[in-house]
Amino acid sequence: MSSNQAAVGASSKILWRIAAITTMGSLGFGYDTGVISGALPFMSLDPSQGGLGLTPVSEGLVASALIFGGAFGALFAGQLSDRYGRLGVLKALAVLFALGALGTALSPTLWTMVATRFILGIAVGGASSTVPVLIAELAAPRHRGRLVCQSELMIVSGQCLAYIASAGLVHLFESPSVWRYMLAIALIPAALLYLGMHFVPTSPRWLVSKGRIDEAKTTLTGIRDTQREVDRELKEIIAQCEVERRHGGVLAKLNEPWLLKLLGIGIALGFIIQFTGVNAFMYYTPMILKETGLGTSAALIATIGNGVVAVVATLIGMWLINRMGRRTILLMGLTVVVLAQIFLGVVMNFMPHSLLQSYLALGGVLTFLFFMQMCIGPVYWLLMSELFPTHVRGLMNGISVGIFWIFNAIVAFAFPVMLSVMGGMTFFLFAVINIGSIVFCTLWLPETKGMSLEEIEQFMQQRLGGRKWRAAQVNAC
Template sequence: MAAAPASADNKENRFVFKVAIAATMGALAFGYDTGVISGALPFMTVPAAQGGLGLTPLTEGVVTSALVFGAAFGSLMAGSLSDRYGRRTTLLGLSLVFMIGVLGTALAPSVAVMAAMRFVLGLAVGGASSTVPVFIAEMAGPSRRARLVSQNELMIVGGQLIAYVLNALLAHFSDSPNVWRHMLGIAAVPAVLLGIGMLLVPASPRWLASKGRMKEARAVLQQIRSSDAQVESELADMVKLNKIEHEQTGWAAVMGTPWIRKLLWIGIGLGFVAQLTGVNAFMYFTPIILKSTGLGTNAALFATIGNGVVAVIATFIGIWLIGRHGRRPMMLTGLGFTIATQAALGTVLLWMPDGPLKSYAALACILCFLLFMQMLISPVYWLLMSELFPMRLRGVLTGSAVACQWLFNGLVALLFPLAMAQFGSATFYVFAAINVASYIFVAACLPETRGKSLEELEKHLQKKLA
């Protein structure tokens, strides 16, 4: 008798894992597209006659941040689309947008076209960033939700690591002045895999239930749950929640509900926390930071591989931790370490003389920062984006909160080169001070979400924030 439930559990685990892998191809594309720019920028700054685009500090910021601001719009649009047409259908459409953006950036003849195509690519990146965690969370059971959603973060940093490795290898072995075009064009691979993957997996049962398609929702649950009792229990919760939510009369009335409004503000605040750590100043501009210490371009690109390696290792550890510890203590601990490492980096860059020792010390500070950021803050942020919001508005509210996160990301990407040119290494002290404010916000406002089904969590948050 014991063998049957074990076999059913294994079948459930395999199927949900397959769904997670297919969906996180969007996260892999997201990671590659955000990481590849760090290697492409040094080659794009050379004059157009030599194969580059002649970027200046201002246009570096514009090209880098164009993707990020596109992602803000993409996450907003994808949130509404995923509520209307479903998570799976939205991701299928985003795979096509990824392809258009990839081809456009790889073939761009000018700065203007590059910025426009990076914006298009950003629409897909942002859409994937808000849709993938929600899709996985709605497919996973409560006991596996944290780890499966955290695989989204693993694929993001995995994509960034692949980008850093390929950037360094292409820079070392290719003599082509168009090497940066090859770097950008490789992003077509995860875009194609996302489209194929979405053709092979079912729609979210929670989305189907929200549309009254209970027969289809039951059929999907029977594929991804190990017992009929689990299926019927989840269906009953979905039906009960649908009745309550159908009594509400549209977006304006829901946004007038204080506890949902508070949740949205918490979600927006968490986006500020995640981005104003300064993480993407390192993910986009580490080669430029290291070059400022006297390191050569190729050496800086190879050193940047350390960013990706540390981020992947840290995310593995974070996935292990997130199943054992609460969201609040993980994020607060991570913020404590980011404050210390940002202050240490500012000190190294300001006070140490130029040379190899300064380069290695700066790289060590960056790697320590990324270790704690990717282990304790990033996985928790993306998990919270999949958990916090009520079912019928999960797509649009997640999209709105993630859009704000991308706007904060874009401000960092746009202003960081200018801040470094104007204020130098003191910029990192500013990040440390902002992280102190973020620590206070998380300690005061973030509710704990661990250990509940999405339906139970919704009831819990309504009671806590009402």
């Protein structure tokens, strides 16, 4: 093996190790959002039976409390990470993860549960906006797609672990208070994230923005293959930071029309991913299956299929992401999602309750999740990490992901109520919304494959800077 090949292998291993540590926050994100699907059936029991006496409305409130907290956490974590650095923010979020997990596990009442879920949501939302940005700023362009997608892999792995833990605990413990153990397990990824942050380097782009160029060079030397690559990238980062400093403060920069258009694209992408209805499936699949006549225990076991399919699909998506354009993958995923939702609407509306209906409904859910997690989820988080300029990346990512969480909360709160009122017609409504999403992505979504973060910034400024803007497309390398 040549010295160059050895250097390439060593730097790749370092980057993958950094991503594995950093994405403990994503694992906690996934577990905390997925575990509620297993806990809700037991939390709905009467307090005398060990539950919290939840109704369809209060179920939506408990599920959405975390998500409203996520919106708050994403917004402020983005700004704080621009000021104090990504690592310090992630350490603080790890502490919040632990406090929130412990608080939800011990909650004696509905309102205590809502409050502690909100605190947990701050950590989940903060991690969702900070982890992909840190990975993107550390990764070289050729590695960025797969490394950022590792965050999505850990999210769905956390959800899969939540489903397995929920089903396993139900079979191990007959106590109706088993939901408390489900929630307490979230302490584990919180501890791993806090400890792991001591072994992750600081973002070189953030260091340069703070004038700490020597430290940025040292960091790049440890995670790039050659000194030539280090010098070239450092030069690009410094040049871009100089341009940004000459354009005034953050608020002045956000008044620039092209940045507002770019922020609008980021917000629209959050709407698109949430109004696929993905989290309605992740939170409420047992409820959907129980509508077909399946029992609670059987529904929880069937939900494990959600997690397994999501993990496999994300692995395939990581392989595809550097071989196909972001835009192509997203449009393919949305097309299949619409077809799966129409299928679910037909099954839920026009078939009698039976085992066949349960199997067909589960098949529709799994098909939906496969293409959602292979084509849509990874592309969203990747675009959020690379679309925005360095000097306002934390702020714009925080705003976009914060509103993403608000969209998530709307879906989580409304879905159980809509399902009880509209039944299977709910899926037809999602299908109509997603047809609109396909039209938007066809007209407005840019392609960023094969470009450095600095090249993406210059490209987007050029494309969005004029009075009129047409769909930004480039021929990827």
